[in-house]
Amino acid sequence: MARVTRVIPGLPLTLGYALFYLSLLVLLPLAALVIKTTQLSWSELIATIVDPVVVAAFRLTLGASIIAAAVNGVFGLIVAWVLVREPFLGRRFFDALIDFPFALPTAVAGITFSALYLKDGWIGGFGDHLVAAANFLAAHAGHPNLLLPGALSGLDFPFSNTNTGIVIVLIFVGLPFVVRTVQPVLQEWDTEFEQAAHSLGANGWTTFRRVVFPEIFPAWLSGVALAFARAIGEYGSVIFIASNIPGKSQIVPLQIVIKLDEFQTSQATAMGVVLLVIALLVLLAINGIEFWSRRRQRAVA
Amino acid sequence: MRRISKFYGSSQALKDVSLKVESGELVALLGPSGSGKTTLLRIIAGIEDADPGSGKVLFDDIDVSSTEVGKRRIGFVFQHYALFKQMSVFENIAFGLRSKPRRERPSNAAIRAKVEELLTLVQLQNFARRYPNQLSGGQRQRVALARALAVEPQVLLLDEPFGALDATVRRELRRWLRKLHDTIKVTTIFVTHDQEEALEVADRIAVMNAGKIEQFASPEEVYERPANPFVFRFLGNYNLFHARHDGGPHRHDEPENATPVTFVRPHDVEILRENPDGSAIAAKVTHIGFAGAAVNVELLRHDDQQPIDAELTNQAYRDLGLKQDDEVFIRLRNSHSFYEDYAI
Numbered sequence: 001m002a003r004v005t006r007v008i009p010g011l012p013l014t015l016g017y018a019l020f021y022l023s024l025l026v027l028l029p030l031a032a033l034v035i036k037t038t039q040l041s042w043s044e045l046i047a048t049i050v051d052p053v054v055v056a057a058f059r060l061t062l063g064a065s066i067i068a069a070a071v072n073g074v075f076g077l078i079v080a081w082v083l084v085r086e087p088f089l090g091r092r093f094f095d096a097l098i099d100f101p102f103a104l105p106t107a108v109a110g111i112t113f114s115a116l117y118l119k120d121g122w123i124g125g126f127g128d129h130l131v132a133a134a135n136f137l138a139a140h141a142g143h144p145n146l147l148l149p150g151a152l153s154g155l156d157f158p159f160s161n162t163n164t165g166i167v168i169v170l171i172f173v174g175l176p177f178v179v180r181t182v183q184p185v186l187q188e189w190d191t192e193f194e195q196a197a198h199s200l201g202a203n204g205w206t207t208f209r210r211v212v213f214p215e216i217f218p219a220w221l222s223g224v225a226l227a228f229a230r231a232i233g234e235y236g237s238v239i240f241i242a243s244n245i246p247g248k249s250q251i252v253p254l255q256i257v258i259k260l261d262e263f264q265t266s267q268a269t270a271m272g273v274v275l276l277v278i279a280l281l282v283l284l285a286i287n288g289i290e291f292w293s294r295r296r297q298r299a300v301a
Numbered sequence: 302m303r304r305i306s307k308f309y310g311s312s313q314a315l316k317d318v319s320l321k322v323e324s325g326e327l328v329a330l331l332g333p334s335g336s337g338k339t340t341l342l343r344i345i346a347g348i349e350d351a352d353p354g355s356g357k358v359l360f361d362d363i364d365v366s367s368t369e370v371g372k373r374r375i376g377f378v379f380q381h382y383a384l385f386k387q388m389s390v391f392e393n394i395a396f397g398l399r400s401k402p403r404r405e406r407p408s409n410a411a412i413r414a415k416v417e418e419l420l421t422l423v424q425l426q427n428f429a430r431r432y433p434n435q436l437s438g439g440q441r442q443r444v445a446l447a448r449a450l451a452v453e454p455q456v457l458l459l460d461e462p463f464g465a466l467d468a469t470v471r472r473e474l475r476r477w478l479r480k481l482h483d484t485i486k487v488t489t490i491f492v493t494h495d496q497e498e499a500l501e502v503a504d505r506i507a508v509m510n511a512g513k514i515e516q517f518a519s520p521e522e523v524y525e526r527p528a529n530p531f532v533f534r535f536l537g538n539y540n541l542f543h544a545r546h547d548g549g550p551h552r553h554d555e556p557e558n559a560t561p562v563t564f565v566r567p568h569d570v571e572i573l574r575e576n577p578d579g580s581a582i583a584a585k586v587t588h589i590g591f592a593g594a595a596v597n598v599e600l601l602r603h604d605d606q607q608p609i610d611a612e613l614t615n616q617a618y619r620d621l622g623l624k625q626d627d628e629v630f631i632r633l634r635n636s637h638s639f640y641e642d643y644a645i
Binding site: 190192193195196197198199200201202203206210211214215 | 451
């Protein structure tokens with residue numbers, strides 16, 4: 001029998017360590033979460049989940065996460081493309097900036113976004129600021145109260161104080177994932193393929209759709225999945241920008257924290273498990289699509 | 302129909318190159334790396350632009366210099382094939398047809414018929430459903446060729462088409478290309494650095510060096526009557542004689558003070574056992590390299606201690622019964638003299 005040659009010397013040790021490490025840090029807490037949930041009976045579990053406030057929270061978390069992941073899918077791709085392909089002044093600076101959301105404490109991000117986009121923020125209250133400025137100038141010219149307060153509120157960031165703020169911070173925290181997964185693939189990409197497509201008469205869009213995108217699709221999809229997974233678990237930044245009204249603008253992680261504050265640990269873990277299952281299913285589905293698309297490339301005739 | 306392709310460049314890679322290719326011709330752009338041959342090909346294709354203010358590319362007397370690559374009706378074959386990995390062979394070949402604007406696009410049945418016709422042409426009928434990574438290098442290159450031909454180009458441009466293949470496949474494929482060209486008669490320009498390939502396949506060869514075309518003529522012409530030392534050197538092995546020598550034909554228009562440089566191909570060096578009329582050069586065999594059909598003999602001249610390479614046929618070698626350190630005489634059958642005004 002052929003001996004299995006090991007790439008890393010002493011692999012059994014490293015393998016054992018890796019498994020131990022994963023068990024201690026990932027499997028054990030997950031198991032504890034599930035075990036804690038089993039303290040609830042089925043009826044209690046279902047009662048926890050179907051509570052309208054909880055359902056609304058799930059709907060908000062999933063909806064906002066899907067939108068944020070989709071937006072990141074499109075813009076992350078564009079950002080990655082520009083960073084790889086278009087040489088411009090300060091490209092390296094912007095490239096480094098992409099990792100910013102990874103490093104910034106999410107609470108800081110949340111506070112920053114609130115300061116900008118909420119009603120009294122620079123962008124959130126843009127129309128009102130404009131009215132104040134116009135009236136200030138008009139008063140100097142002798143025409144006090146030129147504009148009524150609220151006359152330009154149409155120019156306010158249109159969705160301030162609604163759940164759009166949640167989507168915006170989720171886009172922010174998820175931005176690096178798509179960029180960082182697509183970027184290396186684009187860097188490896190040989191422009192000859194595009195030249196070949198162009199020489200065959202394909203326009204830019206056809207070339208992108210049929211030649212470039214299929215190549216980066218698996219990487220792009222994992223980027224989107226990671227951005228989505230990050231979004232459903234995001235807590236710190238969202239609670240600052242959301243108005244956190246139960247049943248309206250409370251995300252699931254916040255619901256969990258509230259349940260914990262009320263010493264309803266089992267209910268909190270139940271919600272956690274549901275969130276976990278959703279995340280797992282999404283990641284599984286995306287891995288499936290990825291696997292399928294790679295298999296198609298290597299299909300045996 | 303006459304097809305003219307002309308180009309005047311002023312970049313460093315190309316210096317005022319002008320080339321006129323007849324319709325239906327198979328032309329090789331031959332030169333060492335960095336000679337600008339690929340750049341010229343890419344400018345003809347429209348993948349690269351010539352410098353502003355420099356010359357034009359004309360197809361059939363129509364200026365296509367500002368026509369973008371997709372509209373020039375060219376077929377371009379890349380050295381590394383550039384086949385679309387996630388598409389089957391069929392879809393790769395159909396790509397050009399499917400990418401046409403909706404009103405020009407042929408029906409699915411017409412596309413299928415065309416692709417099958419091309420698959421037959423490149424002898425890959427049974428490979429339609431395969432993917433590029435399931436094909437050998439030679440098969441991939443044939444798919445790339447079929448893909449380029451699908452859009453019925455006016456000009457077929459091939460960039461080092463056999464460069465990435467091993468020697469046997471390369472030889473096979475270039476004969477096949479020659480036959481294919483005789484069948485479909487599409488004007489073809491291909492780039493190569495392999496002189497053997499250019500000589501064997503092309504109708505005419507443009508020998509390029511440092512951004513210029515040194516000679517543009519038939520394979521026989523460039524080989525037998527090279528325009529300058531560069532062309533001579535590039536087209537094969539050679540011996541160099543700096544001083545005037547005995548035994549070779551002299552040029553009658555030699556200026557008084559110029560020293561001619563004489564080039565002789567190794568197979569034009571004749572080795573004799575005797576020196577009947579006293580005109581042959583005495584030399585000593587220093588090394589014998591047996592290369593199958595040919596035998597390479599290294600000699601050293603007695604008079605000026607210059608090394609000389611000779612190439613004998615296997616038969617001639619056996620008739621002479623040559624051994625290392627044998628004292629022999631050499632005679633030059635055919636030589637080319639150039640004057641030293643040419644720097645390479």
